[in-house]
Amino acid sequence: MNKPESLQAVKQRRDGVLTALVDSIPYIKFMNISFDRRGDELTAIMQFEHKLIGNPTIPAIHGGATASFLETAALIELAWQRAWTAMEDDKLDADDVTAAGYLRLPKTIDFTVDYLRSGLPRDCYARARVNRSGRRYASVHVEAWQDNRARLFAQATGHFLMPRLDTVG
């Protein structure tokens, strides 16, 4: 009989897969975006930096930076959910994320951002919810806030084209 996997091994695999996914994309590093994981739930974090400012008189985070943050949160959530399912089915390990084509991100078809209030010079948080995920198309909603979870500063909805995975095993 197989011994149940140690907590550490499970954590290591999950964190490894997430890191592999996130670290492969240069723009995520450029934007200083990271992901906090609690089980399968991801929170995207964009650490405030001076270069994110769009309007220096207020000062406020550039709308393009906000859009980039929300789109990244949506893309990673989609890729992560697929990877998660594969991990739970024992089909995926951190070492073979690349091989299985999990790093191939979905492609954005369209993305609509609502700017609810100006982004202050503080860290930003976002969570994405996949409302529908078919074999080819997915629809995702993202919410972003700063100090107060209930006071969103932006939200977005987008449609994505899912990449084909190379069949494993």
Next chain:
Amino acid sequence: MTEEELRQRVAVAKKFMGALPFCHALDMRIDEAGISEAVMSMPYDPQIVGDPETGVVHGGAVSALMDTCCGFAVNLHPECVGATATIDLRMDYMRPARPEERIFAKAHVYKATRTVAFVRAIAYEDDPENPVATATGAFVFNKSSKAGKDKSADKSGAAA
């Protein structure tokens, strides 16, 4: 708007653009400025790649360029007073941008009410007829009171 007024407006807007840290980070530049319309561009940079396999620029960077260009076009509207901000922006991505190439955005305000400017933009490498992406957005707009008077004059003209 006279040519002199347009030149002044462009100069002010250019100075403002140059002071935006995020535009500076993406190395954006203004290529053309006209009444209610603008062309801006940014160079290819490995740092803004979204797909490492193909070297294609991240959609977020393209949308940042289009958003900025839309805001600039709003500033170039003859009746625009004060600052603008994006209310909402929808991006449609038609195809991946070609790696190593400069990306342009062209925006124009197609309607401005007293409070809202409606703007469209396209992004492309060399041919606006073959867009990488398009955008449609609503922006905060303050119409000059002088324009309001003109409008009432128009109305009385129409009634007469």
